[in-house]
Amino acid sequence: MPTILVIDDNPTVATALELLFSLHDITTEYAATPDAGLARLRAGGVDLVVQDMNFHTDTTSGEEGIALFHEIRRFDPDLPVILLTAWTHLESAVDLIRAGAADYLGKPWDDGKLLATVNTLLELSSTRRELDARMRGDRRRRDALVDGRDLRGLVWDDPASETTLSLALQVAASSLPVLITGPNGSGKEKYAEILHANSAVRDGPFVAVNCGALPNELVEAELFGAEAGAYTGATRAREGRFEAADGGTLFLDEIGTLPPSGQVKLLRVLETGRFARLGAHRERSVSVRVLSATNADLTAMIADGRFREDLYYRLNGIELRLAPLGARPRDILPLARHFLSGRTPLSEAAERALLRHAWPGNVRELRNVIQRAELLARGAAIEAGDLALPAAPAAVVDQDTHEPDRVEIEAALSRAGGVLAQAASDLGLSRQALYRRLDRLGIRRD
Ligand SMILES: Nc1ncnc2c1ncn2[C@@H]1O[C@H](COP(=O)(O)OP(=O)(O)OP(=O)(O)O)[C@@H](O)[C@H]1O
Numbered sequence: 001m002p003t004i005l006v007i008d009d010n011p012t013v014a015t016a017l018e019l020l021f022s023l024h025d026i027t028t029e030y031a032a033t034p035d036a037g038l039a040r041l042r043a044g045g046v047d048l049v050v051q052d053m054n055f056h057t058d059t060t061s062g063e064e065g066i067a068l069f070h071e072i073r074r075f076d077p078d079l080p081v082i083l084l085t086a087w088t089h090l091e092s093a094v095d096l097i098r099a100g101a102a103d104y105l106g107k108p109w110d111d112g113k114l115l116a117t118v119n120t121l122l123e124l125s126s127t128r129r130e131l132d133a134r135m136r137g138d139r140r141r142r143d144a145l146v147d148g149r150d151l152r153g154l155v156w157d158d159p160a161s162e163t164t165l166s167l168a169l170q171v172a173a174s175s176l177p178v179l180i181t182g183p184n185g186s187g188k189e190k191y192a193e194i195l196h197a198n199s200a201v202r203d204g205p206f207v208a209v210n211c212g213a214l215p216n217e218l219v220e221a222e223l224f225g226a227e228a229g230a231y232t233g234a235t236r237a238r239e240g241r242f243e244a245a246d247g248g249t250l251f252l253d254e255i256g257t258l259p260p261s262g263q264v265k266l267l268r269v270l271e272t273g274r275f276a277r278l279g280a281h282r283e284r285s286v287s288v289r290v291l292s293a294t295n296a297d298l299t300a301m302i303a304d305g306r307f308r309e310d311l312y313y314r315l316n317g318i319e320l321r322l323a324p325l326g327a328r329p330r331d332i333l334p335l336a337r338h339f340l341s342g343r344t345p346l347s348e349a350a351e352r353a354l355l356r357h358a359w360p361g362n363v364r365e366l367r368n369v370i371q372r373a374e375l376l377a378r379g380a381a382i383e384a385g386d387l388a389l390p391a392a393p394a395a396v397v398d399q400d401t402h403e404p405d406r407v408e409i410e411a412a413l414s415r416a417g418g419v420l421a422q423a424a425s426d427l428g429l430s431r432q433a434l435y436r437r438l439d440r441l442g443i444r445r446d
C-alpha cells in the first residue's frame, strides 16, 4: 500500500486528505511542521508528499513552503511532491513546479483532480523504481560476469550478447571442444581468444590456423607437420600447428573448408591425441584444446557429403552461436564508439543511420564504416553522410531506435549521478541528443 506524507499545519486538511486517500487504499501520515515532515521522510517508506506553503496562521509569504520543498529535493531528487496552496500564492508554486515539483492544487482542492494526480505520480514512481532496480540488476549481473575475466576487449551491451558471453565463459574453463558459428565478421575469432584467455591452458600457446587460406595440399602439412621430402618443395622438416599448440589452444578457423583427407586425420587426432607428421612413421601425441569456427552450414554440408558427421560431433562439444550484429542492436552504438576510441563524436543523425543499417558484414563492416567515416570527417563530428550507408533501410525492424521516455531518462540521470555524458551513453544517445530531450521534456540539467 503506498504511503503519502501530508505536511500541513492545519490538522483538518490532514484529516480530510486521510479520509479521501483511505477510500483508495492509500496510507496517509501527517506532520504538522516542516521539521517533523523531514524527519518522517528520512525514516523512509514515503511514496509521495503533499505539502502546504505556509506553516503559521500569520504567514502567507510561502517562504517556509519553498524552503521545505528544497529540503525535500535535497533529500530525494525524485520523490513526487504536490503543493497545496492558497490561490493567492500561485506564483511561488509555479516557480517550484519549474524547480521540479510534481503539481500544485489550490485550497480548497478538487478531490477528483487530486486523486488523479496522486495516482499518476504513484504509478510513475513505481515504474521508476522498477526500472532502477532492473538497471541495478543488469549492472550487478554484468559485473559478476566480467569479474576477474580477460574479455580481450570485447564490447557488448545487448542482452543477446550477454547470453553468448556468459555461455562462452562457462565453457571456457572446461576442456570441451567448442564450435563457434556465426556469419562473417561477427566476432568468431574474438570469441576464440576469449575462450583461450579464460581456459585452464591460458598460459599455453594460442595457435590459429585459417584452413580456408591454404591450398588443399598444404593444409595437412600445416596442421600436422612434415618430414623433409614428404612433398615437393619440403626441403626441411617442419613442425605442424598441432605440435606448436601443445599445452594450449588450437583454433581451426573456417573448418568447413578442410578437405576430406584432412578431415580424416583431424578426426583421428581428436579421438586419440596422436598423429604423425607427413612422411613420418613415428606418431606424436599432444595435449591440445581444440576450438573451431565456421560461417558455413555444416549440417547442410554433412547432408550432401562434404563434411564428416563424426568429425562434426567431435568438434562440436558445444556450439557457441554468434548472432548477426543486426540481431543485437544494442551493441551497435557502443561498438561504433569503441572503434572511434572517443576521439570523434557521432551526430545524432549518424547514430540513427547506424541503428537503421542491416549490417550484413557485421562487426567488421561496422569497424570499416567507422574508420572510413572518421577519415572523411577529419576531426569534426561524424555525420550520416560520412558513413556512406545505403539510404533505403526498408526491411530493418526499428526495435532499437526506441525513444527513451521521461522515466527512462530520469532513471539514467540518477544512475549516472547527474553526469550527462554517462547518462547519454547509457541511453544510447549522444550528449547533444540528450540535451534536446531534457529541454523538450522540461527536465532540469543539474
Ligand atoms: N564484440 C566485439 N567487441 C569488440 N570488437 C569486436 C567484437 N566483435 C568483433 N570485433 C572485431 O571485429 C573484427 C571482426 O571480428 P572477428 O575477426 O572476430 O570476426 P569473425 O567472425 O572471425 O569474422 P570472419 O567470419 O570474417 O572470419 C575484429 O577486428 C574483431 O576484433
Ligand SMILES: [Mg+2]
Binding pocket: 188, 189, 253
Ligand atoms: Mg574469423
